[in-house]
Amino acid sequence: MTTTDTPSTAAAPVASLAMITLDAAETEPIAQFWSAVLGWPIVHLSEQYAMLTGPSHALGIGAIPDYQRPSWPDDGRKQFHLDLAVEDLDAAAARCVELGAERPSQQPGETWIVLRDPAGHAFCLTDAAAWG
Incomplete structure (x- = not known):
C-alpha cells in the first residue's frame, strides 16, 4: 500500500490535528519568531502560553519551568x-x-x-x- 492508498475498511478518523504546541522557557520570543517565519498572527500571548493561528491549524507555545x-x-x-x-x-x-x-x-x-x-x-x- 502506498501512503496515498486508504484501505476500504478504514474506520473514520478518531481526531483531526488542531494544533502543535512547542515547549519553551519564554513564550513571547518564540511566538514572535514563528509569527514572522510563518506569517501567522499571534492571537494570544501571556507569560505561560501563546497561540498563533494559521489557515487550518494553530501553533502553541507553552512556558515550561526548567526548559532544556x-x-x-x-x-x-x-x-x-x-x-x-x-x-x-x-x-x-x-x-x-x-x-x-x-x-x-x-x-x-x-x-x-x-x-x-x-x-x-x-x-x-x-x-x-x-x-x-
Whole structure:
C-alpha cells in the first residue's frame, strides 16, 4: 500500500490535528519568531502560553519551568521537527537567521537546511517544488 492508498475498511478518523504546541522557557520570543517565519498572527500571548493561528491549524507555545533546549545533532533523541516548504532555500534560511534562528554547522544533506528556532527546536527548510 502506498501512503496515498486508504484501505476500504478504514474506520473514520478518531481526531483531526488542531494544533502543535512547542515547549519553551519564554513564550513571547518564540511566538514572535514563528509569527514572522510563518506569517501567522499571534492571537494570544501571556507569560505561560501563546497561540498563533494559521489557515487550518494553530501553533502553541507553552512556558515550561526548567526548559532544556533540544540538541542538534541529536543522536536520534529528537522526537519531531517541522518541515517548511520554501521557494528559495538560501534566502529563506538567511531570513530565518535574521529573525533569530541558528544554522548548525552540521547539515545532513543538500536538499534541505536544518535550523533551530530561538528555543532550540530543530526545523527544516525544504524546496517547495519537491512537495508537488
